[in-house]
Amino acid sequence: MSPSPETRADLDRVVEPGVTALSVTVHVSDLVLERRTPRWWWIGFGLSLGLLGLFVVALGWLFFRGVGVWGIDWPVAWGFAIGNYVWWVGMASGGTLISALFFLTRSDWRSATSRIAETMTVFCVACAGIMPVIHLGRWWYFYWLFPYPNTMALWPQFRSPLHWDFVAILVYVIGSVLFWYVGLLPDLATLRDRARRRWQRVLYGLLALGWQGSSRHWRQFKILYGLFAALMAPLVCSIHSIVGLDFAGGLTPGWHETQFPPYFVFGAALSGFAVVLMLVIPLRRALDLTGVITLRHVDVLARLLLTASLLLTYCYLMEVFMPLYRGEEHEITVVMAELGGYYAPWYWAKIILNGVVPQLLWIRPLRLNRPLLFLVALGVVVGMWIERYVIVVGGLHRNYTESSWFVFMPTVWDWATLAGSVGLFLTGFFLALRFIPIVSMFELRELLHKKKTEGGR
């Protein structure tokens, strides 16, 4: 990082001087249309494909042998798969929060990062959606979750939080993809019009659906985008609340907590901002985007990370305080097992990575130190996985019946599924980096025009 002192004005700037509407359009679309695929992309994509292959193998073995290949058993019947699910869907929230929530607040820093964040959301949600299905055991019956007319005249249990969750993730997947695609339409049209090769013209021509940029199109676009943003913001809160209720609805010590819905929303926001930071920090250099993704963006995201960390830390305190306050024996057993038992290293790792380390970000120079910030964000992402692992396994391994106490030991297939799902995410994201404009060009054109007419920064 440069030693020059960053002044207040530097930190307020969402676009560097000298960046024009045309230069952004040319640069971002050339990244997709003209640039030779850089070597780092091939290396990253190759590694991702390797991990994706591992995922395919892990799932193939799972489908062949059943869920017994994992370390789950009674009473710890939820293992990695559910932890992974909560982790992935939590990280997905980052894109929706930045795109929808900060669209509603008219934050000007959102424009340059929204596409990266939304793309991240789409592929995180894909990873999340797979997890509960493969966890079903008889996964080929997953369509029983739909209320469809059947010869048994049976219905799904609409009263169960697990079914709420199924509905919520289904809607969230559809919503995330539509929100992402609608926001892409004008940029796909730009690619169509700038493309020189035939396949590019055909591909982006089809994807752009014939977008013209007429006043009629923009008028409808603005209404729809605002509506989607206003809907996605509560939707993202609802899905994480419902994920929290998956646990809170269960009569398991350590799960049966009224604080879980907000707890999971805060956790999701924390991991979501962390992933966005982990993507933005290297990408702004690698794709030469420092002109539009400025220190202001890094600073804002770091502050959001810190805020979410503080909110979650409060929940961590409550998580220990409430069982002790209630004095319910088995809940205290679980808390003590987490504080000092078999899972204590995991528990303390989550406290340090999610609660303690992010406190470094109170200090501005540390917040703007990108390598350090990247490591803090990575720590949070790992820490958030650990948090879900501790929640899932910690409650189950000390249940109400002492005779069935159990220690969960992940197998190699548990780890392969986790690593493989990262491969699925990265493969998708690398492809997106190559084939879609990774910065919202039309939003930046609008932003630059606004900044120019306001005569400001």
Next chain:
Amino acid sequence: MTAHRGTGHTFRGTLAAFDSPDAMLEALRRLRQEGFTRLEVYSPHAVEEVDDLLGRKPRALPLIVVAAGVLGAVGGFALQYWGMVLSYPLNIGGRPLNSWPAFSTTTFELAALAILLVGFLAFCAFCRLPRLYDPIFDAPGFEHASQERFLIWIAEREGRDDRDLLQRLLPHGEGVRIDEVPA
């Protein structure tokens, strides 16, 4: 001259390109004062005031979306009520069959789903998308509308020769490019 259904413009007319939205707005104002009505603006980003100048208001999209939301909520609740109360009632410890608080999350989610799907479809319908080919795409320089130029399409008025008038209204020069679009 054949009017092309749906696009609001004819095959023949003039396309004026501007480098800045302000110049485009200025020209649009002049054109409106001269009584041109069949105008359309193509721009790389939404420009405020265009809708006012063209005298267009947002159409029914918000209303349709609200209706879809209401329908989704009512339908979502009805689905659960039908399943849990009427079709296959299960008496578990005398608990009420119509346990509406437990139905509320799915009701909300299904309302959201209806809004998302109907909203997108209505958007496509109002914008007449997908429409992979449109005559306007053949206009010279049209590809700049998605990049850096602000275009005004002025449809030829039947039985009138506006060439001189347009030349006066849209001085050819800095930042303005006029193209006659033939049939």
